[in-house]
Every structure is written in structure tokens, then in C-alpha cells.
Amino acid sequence: MIKIEDLHKSYVMGSNSLHVLKGIDFNVKEGELVSIMGSSGSGKSTLLNILGMLDEADEGSYVLDGVPIKNLNEKVAAQYRNKFLGFIFQSFNLINYKNAVDNVAMPLYYQGIKRKERMDKAMHYLEKVGLAQWATHLPSELSGGQKQRVAIARALASDPKVLLADEPTGALDTKTSYEVMELIQGINDEGKTILVVTHEPDIAEMTKRIVNLKDGRIIDDTVVKQVIAKSYV
Amino acid sequence: MFNKERWAEIIEALNANRFRTILTAFGVFWGILILVLLLAMTTGLRNGVTSDFGDFATNSLFMWGQGTSKPYKGLPKGRRVQFKLEDVAVLKEKLPELKYVSPRNQLGGYQGANNVTRNEKTGAFSVSGDYPEFIKQQPMDIMAGRFISYSDINEKRKAAVIGKDVVKALYDYGEDPIGTYIKINGVNFMVVGTFKSTNSNGDNEEDANTIFIPFTTFGQAFNRADNVGWMAITAHDNYSITNLKPQIIDIMKTQRSIHPDDRRAIGNFDRAEAFGRINGLFDILTLVGYVVGALILLSGVIGISNIMLIVVKERTKEIGVRRALGATPWNIRLQILQESMVLTMISGMLGIAAASGGIWLMNFFLGPSGSVENFANPSVHVSVAFVALIILIVSGLLAGLIPATRATQMKPIDALRIE
Ligand SMILES: Nc1ncnc2c1ncn2[C@@H]1O[C@H](COP(=O)(O)OP(=O)(O)OP(=O)(O)O)[C@@H](O)[C@H]1O
Ligand SMILES: [Mg+2]
Numbered sequence: 001m002i003k004i005e006d007l008h009k010s011y012v013m014g015s016n017s018l019h020v021l022k023g024i025d026f027n028v029k030e031g032e033l034v035s036i037m038g039s040s041g042s043g044k045s046t047l048l049n050i051l052g053m054l055d056e057a058d059e060g061s062y063v064l065d066g067v068p069i070k071n072l073n074e075k076v077a078a079q080y081r082n083k084f085l086g087f088i089f090q091s092f093n094l095i096n097y098k099n100a101v102d103n104v105a106m107p108l109y110y111q112g113i114k115r116k117e118r119m120d121k122a123m124h125y126l127e128k129v130g131l132a133q134w135a136t137h138l139p140s141e142l143s144g145g146q147k148q149r150v151a152i153a154r155a156l157a158s159d160p161k162v163l164l165a166d167e168p169t170g171a172l173d174t175k176t177s178y179e180v181m182e183l184i185q186g187i188n189d190e191g192k193t194i195l196v197v198t199h200e201p202d203i204a205e206m207t208k209r210i211v212n213l214k215d216g217r218i219i220d221d222t223v224v225k226q227v228i229a230k231s232y233v
Numbered sequence: 234m235f236n237k238e239r240w241a242e243i244i245e246a247l248n249a250n251r252f253r254t255i256l257t258a259f260g261v262f263w264g265i266l267i268l269v270l271l272l273a274m275t276t277g278l279r280n281g282v283t284s285d286f287g288d289f290a291t292n293s294l295f296m297w298g299q300g301t302s303k304p305y306k307g308l309p310k311g312r313r314v315q316f317k318l319e320d321v322a323v324l325k326e327k328l329p330e331l332k333y334v335s336p337r338n339q340l341g342g343y344q345g346a347n348n349v350t351r352n353e354k355t356g357a358f359s360v361s362g363d364y365p366e367f368i369k370q371q372p373m374d375i376m377a378g379r380f381i382s383y384s385d386i387n388e389k390r391k392a393a394v395i396g397k398d399v400v401k402a403l404y405d406y407g408e409d410p411i412g413t414y415i416k417i418n419g420v421n422f423m424v425v426g427t428f429k430s431t432n433s434n435g436d437n438e439e440d441a442n443t444i445f446i447p448f449t450t451f452g453q454a455f456n457r458a459d460n461v462g463w464m465a466i467t468a469h470d471n472y473s474i475t476n477l478k479p480q481i482i483d484i485m486k487t488q489r490s491i492h493p494d495d496r497r498a499i500g501n502f503d504r505a506e507a508f509g510r511i512n513g514l515f516d517i518l519t520l521v522g523y524v525v526g527a528l529i530l531l532s533g534v535i536g537i538s539n540i541m542l543i544v545v546k547e548r549t550k551e552i553g554v555r556r557a558l559g560a561t562p563w564n565i566r567l568q569i570l571q572e573s574m575v576l577t578m579i580s581g582m583l584g585i586a587a588a589s590g591g592i593w594l595m596n597f598f599l600g601p602s603g604s605v606e607n608f609a610n611p612s613v614h615v616s617v618a619f620v621a622l623i624i625l626i627v628s629g630l631l632a633g634l635i636p637a638t639r640a641t642q643m644k645p646i647d648a649l650r651i652e
Contacts, residue, residue, distance in 0.1 A: 049646050052557070054556075054557060054644070054645045054646040054649065055644065055646040074561065074562045074641070075561045075562065075563065078556060078559050078560060078561040078562070078564075079559065079561065081556075081557060081558070081559050082558065082559020083559075087557045087558070089649075093550070093554045093557075093649070095551055095554065095555075097245045097246070097249055098245070106555070106558050107558045107559050109238070110555075110558060110559035110560050110561075110564060111559065115236075115237070115238060154558070158558075158559070
């Protein structure tokens with residue numbers, strides 16, 4: 001599903017250049033649930049953003065579901081993001097003046113889907129995350145966990161190939177974190193490929209494979225026995 | 234492009250900071266208000282001034298004889314030039330471009346002595362000897378009966394067509410003047426028609442104070458023979474009376490044995506030229522109105538542009554999120570453009586509405602007769618609404634252009650990183 005080879009990324013600030021990713025080789029197969037760990041500043045988010053086509057690598061190759069991702073113009077990148085990827089952010093990033101169901105429907109809007117169908121689909125995914133009765137509530141009326149569920153429903157709405165989550169539980173308490181992980185595991189069980197960036201070992205253990213990043217290199221990549229989140233909830 | 238969803242979204246976005254939105258909108262509201270009011274006032278002035286011209290056919294020339302300034306063919310200098318009826322026929326024959334050549338004679342008139350009586354009632358009116366065509370040059374509403382006819386002319390009938398004010402002065406209320414007799418300078422005339430002026434603006438009292446009688450009857454009854462006091466000449470629509478003027482005057486010089494270089498012998502008033510001059514003046518005023526209004530509007534537009542820049546900055550993160558979800562740069566640009574367009578259009582429409590209200594009030598207080606000198610019926614043509622609309626659309630686009638470009642300049646990842 002994801003194939004990257006010798007990926008490099010530097011941030012240039014004035015005359016300084018910070019080499020953040022120093023040759024990443026990394027493959028993810030369909031249906032995997034991978035966590036990316038590493039200390040702060042190790043380049044986890046940078047990697048995920050490149051995978052998410054929000055940023056571009058300086059060197060190396062990236063193939064997503066057989067499509068080479070290289071020198072895309074913004075329009076094509078936007079279309080690929082819409083079609084292939086779902087994003088889950090640490091700070092939820094819901095649009096605060098739109099209610100839950102409208103937030104979920106956003107990716108469908110950019111697909112040009114008609115309103116009626118869009119709303120039906122959005123409601124379907126809200127139901128999936130257990131928030132159907134909150135459909136007309138604004139984000140400000142939801143708890144952190146609920147917001148993240150709405151965000152997950154939004155990420156799922158366009159039925160992407162891969163979900164990318166950057167510290168999805170970073171702003172949540174332990175119990176809520178586990179609930180969110182339970183949801184993510186459920187989605188993975190249905191066959192969706194998911195990458196989760198985290199620095200919490202207990203969250204990482206709830207995935208099926210842990211990739212460890214240090215100073216822009218993968219130092220460890222192990223398949224683990226998945227801890228079922230439900231048992232903690 | 235503007236589906237229901239987009240509308241809701243635009244309204245949401247504008248509502249998010251309502252007070253600021255209203256303040257911003259006021260700039261454009263004010264600009265377009267001033268623009269439309271300026272144009273309406275210009276029209277008011279134009280109406281006021283041109284109504285003094287009456288509604289006599291524009292493409293016309295009035296011409297009369299004066300004293301010669303050069304001796305010619307044994308005739309002395311200082312001789313009074315007298316037009317004759319035969320000159321009319323010659324003019325018509327030699328210049329087929331002319332639509333009407335009306336010889337006229339007049340007596341009495343404004344503040345003259347009493348010259349018309351009926352039973353015990355008397356009045357001072359302007360009495361005019363005319364041909365039937367005259368009503369085509371000087372439109373008037375026939376209220377009852379008819380205007381002078383060719384049989385009146387040919388048979389030199391003592392027929393009279395009298396103005397509304399003449400009726401008022403000589404008849405009791407409700408009395409039917411048609412068929413009755415009035416005495417003009419002691420000669421009996423039968424009233425065959427009554428009229429009022431077509432337009433009640435300005436100084437048309439004089440028209441309503443006039444009595445028309447057949448030109449031939451006038452000549453006979455008041456001893457003018459076939460003398461012509463002056464001529465009212467109108468050219469066909471596709472010819473300019475101003476261009477024909479030299480030929481007309483040359484023909485008259487030949488007719489009346491005037492030295493070809495004598496520039497004083499024939500007096501004229503070229504309505505088309507005078508009208509054109511005044512209209513030109515008002516065209517310039519209108520242009521000034523547009524320019525001043527547009528400049529005021531421009532500051533409103535800059536205000537909107539400014540606020541949209543702030544909106545874009547405030548919503549950097551939202552824009553980043555939208556792009557992560559699949560919004561193309563064009564989607565984002567369109568959104569910003571639409572918001573600035575809607576803001577501009579709504580405030581502009583309100584401005585136009587307010588201006589219409591203002592124009593209505595002005596008309597209401599001015600009254601139909603125009604109580605203010607040289608100012609009547611301020612209004613704007615429908616085309617102004619269209620022009621204003623186009624100006625607004627262009628303004629909205631201009632106002633949104635820079636903010637829209639700014640909105641997509643940032644990489645999505647940088648936009649997302651903003652807190
Ligand atoms: N836009 C940027 N410009 C300059 N430097 C950046 C930028 N983004 C990240 N960096 C730097 O690159 C390095 C890696 O950042 P990254 O965000 O990938 O770390 P991370 O592993 O996600 O850390 P954390 O766990 O704190 O989120 C850091 O040293 C960071 O300061
Ligand atoms: Mg990070």
C-alpha cells in the first residue's frame with residue numbers, strides 16, 4: 001500500500017539546514033495498523049506529513065497504492081489527499097462553525113457529491129463512531145473524545161485507502177484515549193490501513209507493528225501482539 | 234457555483250464576526266449610495282434645465298428677419314428684413330431634408346394688454362397664427378375638439394384653439410368652450426379645440442396661455458397679408474438642423490435680397506445646438522458623478538479587501554484543514570472570492586435601495602411641479618442600476634483577488650501548523 005525508499009527531508013531556515021529524515025525505507029501493506037514512535041523531534045510528524053502529501057520529500061521515492069507521488073501540483077495533490085487519505089489530528093481540527101455532520105461531510109463536498117447523498121454518508125459514519133445523536137451539535141458543544149470521533153468519522157467519510165493519525169490521543173485522557181483506540185482498532189479490523197504517530201507506549205502496543213524513529217532514521221521495526229483496547233475500556 | 238450549501242457557508246462565515254462585517258459593508262454601501270445619488274441629482278439638474286427648453290422638437294431652428302448690415306443690389310443698409318409666405322414653399326422645395334417649415338405670426342403675449350374678450354370676461358393672451366404641422370413640432374395635448382386643419386387654412390376660417398388657462402379665464406367651471414365664440418382684437422373666432430401642454434414641468438404656463446388660429450386667418454384679420462413673423466423649422470430625424478442651417482440662411486438671403494456676407498440680417502436660434510451644449514455639460518457632470526462615486530466606492534472596496542485579508546489570516550488553519558481534506562487551491566480561492574462578492578453585492582444592493590429611497594423622498598418633497606429652480610424629478614435610468622451592478626461585481630472580484638491569492642500561497646502543512 002505504501003512504499004517509500006531512501007526518503008530525505010531537510011528544513012532550511014535561513015542559512016541553517018536541519019536534516020530531519022535521513023533515508024527512510026518503509027513499507028506498509030494493506031490492512032496494517034502501524035504506530036510510529038520516537039522521541040520528540042525525531043521526525044515522526046515530518047514523515048507522516050510527507051506520506052499525507054501535505055509536505056514533499058527532498059529525495060527518495062514514495063508510491064501509494066501503486067501511484068508514484070512525485071512533483072504533484074497542488075490541485076492533483078488535493079485530489080489524491082481526498083481520494084487516498086484520511087487525516088486525524090491531535091487537535092481535532094474540526095471547523096468550529098460547522099456542526100458535526102457538516103464537518104464529516106466536508107471531504108465528500110470536495111468530491112462533488114450531491115448534498116443528499118453526502119448527508120446520508122456523513123450520518124452513516126457518525127453512527128459508526130457512535131455520535132449520530134450529536135449530528136447537529138457544534139464542535140464547541142462536544143467533549144474532546146467526541147470531537148476526535150467526529151474527526152475520525154470525517155477521515156473515513158471519503159473511504160480513503162489509508163488513515164494517517166498524528167498523535168490522535170495526544171489531547172485526550174487515558175480512558176478516552178483507549179476508547180478512541182478501540183474505534184481505530186475496529187476500523188482496522190474492517191481492513192483499513194492505518195498509521196498512528198504516538199509517543200505513548202501503551203497506545204503503540206494497541207497497534208500491530210511498531211516503528212521506532214531516532215534522529216531521522218528507523219532504528220527498530222517490529223510486529224507486536226496487539227493489545228485489544230476494549231479490555232481496558 | 235452558488236448552491237445552497239455555499240450560501241449557508243458564506244452566511245456562516247460573514248456572521249462569525251457580525252459587527253465587523255457590518256462596518257466593512259458600510260464602506261461599499263456608502264460608496265454606491267453616493268454614486269447613485271450623485272447621478273440622480275445630475276439627472277434632476279438636467280431635467281430642471283432642459284424642461285425650460287419645453288418639449289419643442291429638438292432638431293429645430295427658429296429664424297426671423299432683422300436689420301441688414303450691408304447695402305445690397307441698391308437696397309440700403311439698415312433695412313428691415315421681412316419674411317414672406319412664399320419663402321416657406323421655396324425652403325421646402327430646395328431642402329427636402331426639412332420635415333417642417335412653419336411660418337408663424339404672433340400678437341399679444343405675456344403681460345401684454347387685454348386683447349381677448351368673451352361676454353364680460355377678458356384676458357391678455359398670446360395669439361399665434363399657425364399651420365397644422367405646428368402641433369408636431371410643439372407637442373400639446375388636445376383636451377377637446379381638434380387643432381387647426383388645412384381647411385381652416387384654405388378657407389381662412391375664424392377658428393381658434395385655446396389653451397387651458399384661456400379656458401379658465403374666459404369660461405365658467407364646467408362650461409364647454411367648443412363651438413362658442415371669443416373676440417380677439419375685436420374679431421370673432423369660434424373655439425374648435427382646447428389644449429394643455431404635454432409636460433407640466435418648468436415654465437410651460439405660456440403655452441397654456443396661448444390661442445392658436447389659422448395662419449392665413451391671422452394674416453387677413455390682423456393685416457399681416459402674407460408676412461411671416463418668424464419660422465420654426467425642423468429637419469428630418471436623420472439630418473442635423475445645425476448642418477442645414479447655412480443652406481437655409483443662404484436660401485433666405487437670396488429670397489430676401491440680402492448681401493451674402495451679411496451676417497446680421499437673419500437672426501436664428503438653433504435649438505439642437507443649444508440643447509447639445511447643455512446636454513454636453515450634463516454628460517460631463519454625469520461623468521464627474523461616476524468618477525467621484527467610484528472613488529468613494531473604491532475606498533469601500535479597499536475596506537472589504539482589507540477585511541478579507543484579515544479573514545484569510547484568521548482562517549489560515551481552517552484553510553489548511555480544508556486542503557488536507559481535499560480542497561484544491563481553486564476551491565479555496567473561489568470561497569474567498571464568493572465571500573467578498575457576496576459582501577460587496579449585499580452592501581451595494583442595500584446602498585442602491587437606500588439611494589432609491591432617497592430619490593423617492595426628494596421627489597416626494599419636490600412635488601410634481603418642481604418647487605426648486607432648475608431642479609426637477611431627480612432619477613436614475615435603469616441602466617444605472619445595471620452599471621452599478623457591474624461595478625459591484627467587478628469591485629467584489631477585485632476586493633477578493635488579493636486575499637484569495639494569499640489564502641493559497643501557504644503550503645497546506647504550514648497552514649495546519651498555525652495555532
Ligand atoms: N516547518 C518546519 N521548519 C523548520 N523546522 C521544522 C519544521 N517542522 C519541523 N521542524 C523540525 O524538524 C524536527 C522534526 O520535527 P517533527 O515535527 O517531525 O518531530 P516529531 O517527531 O513529530 O516531534 P513531536 O513528538 O514533538 O511531535 C524538529 O527538530 C522540528 O523542530
Ligand atoms: Mg509531531
